[in-house]
Amino acid sequence: MSIDLRSARHGHALAELKSHVSTGNARPVLNEILAALEKLLADGTATTIDLGALPFAAGDERMLDAVLGKGEVAATLELSGRSQVEETGIPGVWRIDHYDPNGETLSRFVEVTFLPEILKSQREDAETGLTRLAARLEELDGQTH
Amino acid sequence: MTATLERGLNALREQIDAPVASFFTSCVSCGLCAEACIFYKETGDPELTPIHKLDLMRRVWSNEYTLFGRAKSMLGMGHKITEGDLTKWERLVYDSCTMCGRCTLVCPVGNDIAMMIRKMREGMSSSGHAPAELVGAAERHSDYGSPMGKLHTMLAAKIKAAEKETGIPIEMDKAGVDYLVLLSAQEIVEYSDVLPALARIFKKAGVTWTISNEGFEATNVGVQIGNRDIARNLVSMVVGAAEKLGVKGIISPECGHAYQALRWEGPNLIGRSYDFEVVHIIELLDRLAAQGKLKTKGKDHTRLTFHDPCQINRRGGINKEPRRLLDMVADNFIETEDAGTMNWCCGGGGGVGANDRAADLRFKAFNRKKRQFEGVGAEKVVTMCAYCHHTLDEQLELHNMDSIETQGLTEMIGEYLDDEA
Amino acid sequence: MNNPYFDLLMWARGPGFDIALTILIGGLLLRVVEIVVLSRKKDLAKPKGSPVLQGLKTIFTRSVPRKGLIKEAPVTYIGGYIFHIGFAIAFLFLGAHIALIDDLIGIQWPEANKALIETAAALAVVALIALAWTRITNPVRRALTTFDDWLVWLLSILPLVTGYIAVNRIFGDGTLMMAIHMLSAEALMVAFPFTKLMHAVTFAMARYYNGSIQGRKGAES
Amino acid sequence: MADQPMLPELMKAHGISRRSFLKYCATLTSAMALPPMLAPKIAHALESARRPSVIWLSFQECTGCTESITRSYAPTIEDLIFNAISLDYHHTLQAASGHAAEAARKQAMEANWGEYLVVVDGSIPTKNEGYSCIAGISNVEMLKETAEGAAAIVAVGTCAAYGGIPHADPNPTGAVAVGDIVTDKPIINVPGCPPIPIVMTSVLAHFLTFGLPELDDLGRPKAFYGETIHDRCYRRPFYDKGKFAESFDDEGAKQGWCLYKLGCKGPTTRSVCATVKWNDGTSFPIQSGHPCLGCTEPDFWDNGGFYKPLSTPAGDYRKFAAAAVAGGAALGVAGGAIGRANKARAARAHETVDAHDLEKKS
Incomplete structure (x- = not known):
């Protein structure tokens, strides 16, 4: 959760200060990602790391971003609030951030997988889509006749 | 009547008052008093820590003057004082304490330890635990008027000699003069230059004075040994003489505890204020100099330093006076470290000097003064207490430093008195 | 269902505090009045200086050590200063303590920030440990030290350590540690009138008496 | 259903x-x-x-x-x-x-x-x-x-x-x-x-x-219920800096300073209010300017008053303090009086000493 400092005076200074704070957790997470990637390539097992489950400060975040870098794919999902899915500069390593309708962070993950499950069209949704498409075509036909 | 444990404890009970209670309540046993004590510093013996010397009195206070302590002793937790305790404490209360009061000045919570030692000696003396030499002195002083015995004849001879030396008549027992001059036995027996000096100085200054046959002894063994009944008797002799002669004041001579006894303890011992003033000779000389009635000529060029007597400076408040006088007569005056209020004791005061059992402690304690004198390269030590003077002579000799000259300040002023002006 | 930690905290804030404060106030008054009632004889010697003024002055001036004395017992002096000042800062300038004082006597003052308070508290703890060390190693202090001294030492260090743990949640349940902190302070309050902690009050009396005795003679104090 | x-x-x-x-x-x-x-x-x-x-x-x-x-x-x-x-x-x-x-x-x-x-x-x-x-x-x-x-x-x-x-x-x-x-x-x-x-x-x-x-x-x-509100409170930095609102309408309250002194029970209350918040993540009591009441804890209603700081006494100490003052003073006078009586007894028992009484004579 982001800390919401109401006082702008303090807020700015604090944000500046916080961006330099590190917990030292970035390095172990990066090692975990390395191992997960090896595993993915070896037997296809995907791994998800919950960044909300361990102390992770702005400094750690910066290190993670700097090492992984930017990749080729970025997607914004509108799922009762925004979700951001990006492939990092290391193919197979994805960053997934979920936000609520107010823009507050809900959860943050690193997924090591070929394609994050959430990007795929879900069978249930596709079923709904099929029904919806059929209905629309029917409606379209009705209008033309 | 005989001294007993019960009389001693009783005397201690009489001594405990609000200051004592506040002191014992406040002590946090930090041990800083030891760092101020010449006997601890020069021996390193933790037994000699000043506040520890009062432990027996602390027990009386705790067991009998606090509700909690009373409750504790009812439960059998209060340490009762035994004859053996008192014997053990003799070394602490008499042999290794001159009541110099350095500890009193460094105690962070403000405990007047020296004052309490004085009180504790009341109990020690009443229970028969005072050093034999002091008991003898007390008996001689009570019976013959001076701790050194009957000195009347010797005094008369010294007066005669002084009259002859100076050509100034000294009238004994003369009523209506300004001052009654007292002397310490030491000055009568050992330091003969005092009387002539006084005669010349007072003549020049126009001060009238006399000496009483009934009370010429300034010292007070009662104060040293710690017994107020004896101290009262001895003070009464002097006060009686002064009142009989109708003098304006008493001059306390160069003696530390005498000044304490006459000036500060005296009125409380006899239970009434004086109608006359008590002035220390150095105080008076300084006053005369300020009034222009005391003029000197010439200066002592030797490298000299000043030894502050504890009872006169630290515990008597006479600090600047001797230095102003010294500046009149010396041009190579150098102060030792800690000089003035925090001066180190010579190790002979408070009856320690008369106590044979304390000879070794006294010798060790003097190492401090030895280092200080050596540190400034002193050729001469001036002081304003005859007993300090005596101790300096004794210890300088024992420490093979007898090339250093010693002198009383009054004598020195007499030496440089400008007789013509 | 009850939270035993909360019950302990409420006991510490409620009956525990009531008992501790009652004993502290009652005991303090008892000890001080007991001393004052004992009184002293009027001094008949004609004063040379002002006993009252110098007595009052000495209450403050005695806080400064005599020249040269610090180097004779550096740990005792410096440790003593650091402990007393550190304890005072931690006690008097933490917001929660000010709220307590405000509730008790209705006066308040600005708080200091946590970093200062924690530095002060940590230094006070280090000073206490150093002082304990000299109590063991210095022959004078060792000889003087009694059970009372160790008890007072323990009672002084506990509120500092437990307070630090409670505020920073170093370990243990926060509520429990806060309760323990309060109880440790209450132990200090209860023991206060019966131990050498009394010096925190009677030092002023002792210094006054010392100053007035010396002041009457026109001597330094 | x-x-x-x-x-x-x-x-x-x-x-x-x-x-x-x-x-x-x-x-x-x-x-x-x-x-x-x-x-x-x-x-x-x-x-x-x-x-x-x-x-x-x-x-x-x-x-x-x-x-x-x-x-x-x-x-x-x-x-x-x-x-x-x-x-x-x-x-x-x-x-x-x-x-x-x-x-x-x-x-x-x-x-x-x-x-x-x-x-x-x-x-x-x-x-x-x-x-x-x-x-x-x-x-x-x-x-x-x-x-x-x-x-x-x-x-x-x-x-x-x-x-x-x-x-x-x-x-x-x-x-x-x-x-x-x-x-x-x-x-x-x-x-x-x-x-x-x-x-x-x-x-x-x-x-x-x-x-x-x-x-x-x-x-x-x-x-x-693993962490306290205080642990995750966005106003925590003010607590650490010693900045507290003293009343609900003072400058500190307007600046959003810590509500500890207004009785906030955040330090002893375990809940995720400060992070999950209420009304779909809109706010929680402290964010709206009111101290935490500690409602996730047993007996929160009886825990010493909603608007009394946690560090203040919750009992009847005033009543006791008055008794302590009177009792302490009375005991002190009694103790002092016993001491004085002890001293007076010692004074009565005092036999004047002269210099020949300083030794033990058997």
């Missing part, structure tokens, strides 16, 4: 995509500190869970807990999960009343004996059973009877979990918590006055998928 559709149909009906559901499940694992790999399992379990029968008992309560869980302004997945259970008895929500309602309860119990979940809100009076009855059945009796065949009990709200407001001093009804009556069933306490909706649904979701969550000493799921 028995014919209610399963979760996937419900989602379909409300236009909630499965992707949204996956996001919800991912967030749920994070919120409950579960391994993230369990997210798909949670999704699968929720979708395919046999709809458990839930019997909701309301005793001495204000309906605030039910309001909290049902009054979201938009249909949320939490609502849907709640809807996905077979709520067979809830006298506030169900259409049936009187004997019909009680019959529904009995029927659900019989049909699902040993497997149904009992949700309780409200405390149980013990002084007089007549203080709170439903259809002539006292709360104690109903709880005991219903609990007997339950798989587990969820005590929702502080009243059910710890007695809450009815239990507050002087507790006229002799109110007790569920745990005081039922001792042989697993009980999950979800305290709060009321609890946060997502906490309630998460606990249900956890129970449906993995069974009982890990509980703390007070029977609360550790995932939601």
Whole structure:
């Protein structure tokens, strides 16, 4: 959760200060990602790391971003609030951030997988889509006749 | 009547008052008093820590003057004082304490330890635990008027000699003069230059004075040994003489505890204020100099330093006076470290000097003064207490430093008195 | 269902505090009045200086050590200063303590920030440990030290350590540690009138008496 | 209610995509500190869970807990999960009343004996059973009877979990918590006055998928009651800097400074209010300028006053202090008088010493 400092005076200074704070957790997470990637390539097992489950400060975040870098794919999902899915500069390593309708962070993950499950069209949704498409075509036909 | 444990404890009970209670309540046993004590510093013996010397009195206070302590002793937790305790404490209360009061000045919570030692000696003396030499002195002083015995004849001879030396008549027992001059036995027996000096100085200054046959002894063994009944008797002799002669004041001579006894303890011992003033000779000389009635000529060029007597400076408040006088007569005056209020004791005061059992402690304690004198390269030590003077002579000799000259300040002023002006 | 930690905290804030404060106030008054009632004889010697003024002055001036004395017992002096000042800062300038004082006597003052308070508290703890060390190693202090001294030492260090743990949640349940902190302070309050902690009050009396005795003679104090 | 559709149909009906559901499940694992790999399992379990029968008992309560869980302004997945259970008895929500309602309860119990979940809100009076009855059945009796065949009990709200407001001093009804009556069933306490909706649904979701969550000493799921409000409060930096609001309208209050001195119980209160917040993440009491009351803790009503700082005394010390002053002074005078008497006795016993009395003569 982001800390919401109401006082702008303090807020700015604090944000500046916080961006330099590190917990030292970035390095172990990066090692975990390395191992997960090896595993993915070896037997296809995907791994998800919950960044909300361990102390992770702005400094750690910066290190993670700097090492992984930017990749080729970025997607914004509108799922009762925004979700951001990006492939990092290391193919197979994805960053997934979920936000609520107010823009507050809900959860943050690193997924090591070929394609994050959430990007795929879900069978249930596709079923709904099929029904919806059929209905629309029917409606379209009705209008033309 | 005989001294007993019960009389001693009783005397201690009489001594405990609000200051004592506040002191014992406040002590946090930090041990800083030891760092101020010449006997601890020069021996390193933790037994000699000043506040520890009062432990027996602390027990009386705790067991009998606090509700909690009373409750504790009812439960059998209060340490009762035994004859053996008192014997053990003799070394602490008499042999290794001159009541110099350095500890009193460094105690962070403000405990007047020296004052309490004085009180504790009341109990020690009443229970028969005072050093034999002091008991003898007390008996001689009570019976013959001076701790050194009957000195009347010797005094008369010294007066005669002084009259002859100076050509100034000294009238004994003369009523209506300004001052009654007292002397310490030491000055009568050992330091003969005092009387002539006084005669010349007072003549020049126009001060009238006399000496009483009934009370010429300034010292007070009662104060040293710690017994107020004896101290009262001895003070009464002097006060009686002064009142009989109708003098304006008493001059306390160069003696530390005498000044304490006459000036500060005296009125409380006899239970009434004086109608006359008590002035220390150095105080008076300084006053005369300020009034222009005391003029000197010439200066002592030797490298000299000043030894502050504890009872006169630290515990008597006479600090600047001797230095102003010294500046009149010396041009190579150098102060030792800690000089003035925090001066180190010579190790002979408070009856320690008369106590044979304390000879070794006294010798060790003097190492401090030895280092200080050596540190400034002193050729001469001036002081304003005859007993300090005596101790300096004794210890300088024992420490093979007898090339250093010693002198009383009054004598020195007499030496440089400008007789013509 | 009850939270035993909360019950302990409420006991510490409620009956525990009531008992501790009652004993502290009652005991303090008892000890001080007991001393004052004992009184002293009027001094008949004609004063040379002002006993009252110098007595009052000495209450403050005695806080400064005599020249040269610090180097004779550096740990005792410096440790003593650091402990007393550190304890005072931690006690008097933490917001929660000010709220307590405000509730008790209705006066308040600005708080200091946590970093200062924690530095002060940590230094006070280090000073206490150093002082304990000299109590063991210095022959004078060792000889003087009694059970009372160790008890007072323990009672002084506990509120500092437990307070630090409670505020920073170093370990243990926060509520429990806060309760323990309060109880440790209450132990200090209860023991206060019966131990050498009394010096925190009677030092002023002792210094006054010392100053007035010396002041009457026109001597330094 | 028995014919209610399963979760996937419900989602379909409300236009909630499965992707949204996956996001919800991912967030749920994070919120409950579960391994993230369990997210798909949670999704699968929720979708395919046999709809458990839930019997909701309301005793001495204000309906605030039910309001909290049902009054979201938009249909949320939490609502849907709640809807996905077979709520067979809830006298506030169900259409049936009187004997019909009680019959529904009995029927659900019989049909699902040993497997149904009992949700309780409200405390149980013990002084007089007549203080709170439903259809002539006292709360104690109903709880005991219903609990007997339950798989587990969820005590929702502080009243059910710890007695809450009815239990507050002087507790006229002799109110007790569920745990005081039922001792042989697993009980999950979800305290709060009321609890946060997502906490309630998460606990249900956890129970449906993995069974009982890990509980703390007070029977609360550790995932939601593991840290204090103070630990996660956005005003914490002001506490650390020693900046406090002294009143509700002073400059400090306007600047959003720490509310400790206004009685905030954040330091001793375990809840996720500061992070999950209320009303779909809009705010929580401290953010709106009011100190935390500590409602997730037992006896929060009696914990020394809502507006008194935690560090201040909660008892009658003023009364005692006055007595201590008088008593201490009196004892001091007495002690001093004993001392003076002791001294006077010593003075009377004093025999004047002369110099020849200083030695011991035998």
